[in-house]
Amino acid sequence: MDGGRFEGRVAVVTGAASGLGRDTAIGLARQGARVVLFDRDRSGLDATAQHCGTAICIQGDVTDAASLARLAEAAAAIGPLTLLATAAGVIGATKPLTALEEEEWDRLFDINTKGTWLTLRALLPLMLGAGGGGIVTFASAAGLTGSPSLPAYSASKAAVVMMSRSLALTHARDGIRINCVCPGSIETPMLEEVFAVTGSAEARAAREAEFLQRHPLGRFGKPADVTAAVLFLLSDEAAFITGVALPVDGGRLA
Incomplete structure (x- = not known):
């Protein structure tokens, strides 16, 4: 562990x-x-925990309120919760809106939107009790502009974005x-999933x-590009920043 700006603070990452x-x-x-x-998963x-020192692992689903109650209990047991990153999400089917099955639409909103809401509902009381903190939710560049290939994902x-701004x-x-x-297109398993279904x-x-042509910087993003933005927004360096939807997209929305 390198130590640094979050020394001694408790963080939850979904x-x-x-x-x-x-x-x-x-x-x-x-x-x-x-x-x-x-x-x-x-x-x-367990694989992530190997790189996170004394991390605690809670297996559960963001669509399940009981799982999130267990998460809140575990977080409260180790100290005041002041940092939260809600990264759980899925990209769903790459289909036109009229070709989506109702179940496909519901799954996207259950995980991406309802899951974010349930997570915030479960953990915000802990942060209120701690006297404050920082939250970063995970949206998408597709949540700020239309997406012809991912319309339901874009909507979710x-x-x-609007939930975060309102809160x-x-x-x-x-x-x-x-x-x-x-984020724009980032080299993750989620992006691989998009490319793998093309046949x-x-x-x-x-x-x-x-x-790729949507990104003026001429490359896909790396996870580290997004993490740098998340850590900044969570840190005291961003003490006068709230309600922001920050594109990390290689210039896609410029």
């Missing part, structure tokens, strides 16, 4: 078993936080800052080129 959640958890731990990891949690993440106003006087990050090698290459 979706910590892989991707951006894993990288965020590791970043928090390296900068001194005591991290509580939450995900439904137990083996992924747009809801997270930032609600809890500003409580000393709780709430911001969200809006032939030619179709995959075309999809990758389509996504």
Whole structure:
């Protein structure tokens, strides 16, 4: 552990078993936080925990209020909770809106939107009791602009943006800052999932080129690019920043 700006503070990260959640958890731990990891993938949690010092792992689902109650209990047991990153999410089917099945739509909103709400509902009371803190929710660049290939995902993440901004106003006087990050295409298992469903090698290459051309910096993002933004927003360096939806997107929304 490197120590640093989060020394001695308690942090919760949902979706910590892989991707951006894993990288965020590791970043928090390296900068001194005591991290509580939450995900439904137990083996992924254990793999993340190996890089997070004395991390605590809680297996559960963000769509399940009882799981989140266990998470809150575990976090409260180790000290005042002042840091939260809600990275759990799925990208869902890459279909036109009219081709989506009702179950596909519901799953996206259950995990991405309702899951974020349930997490905040379970853990905000702990942060109020601690006298304040920082929250970063995970939205998407697709939640700030239309997405022809991911319309339901875009809608679910747009809801997270507005939920975060609204809560930032609600809890500003409580000393709780709430911001969200809006990544572009980041090299994670979620992006691989998007490319893997395209079928032939030619179709995959075309999809990758389509996504890449949306990013003026000429590359896909790395998890570390997003983690750097998350850690900044959680830190005291961002003490006068709340209600922000920060694109980390290689210039896509410029």
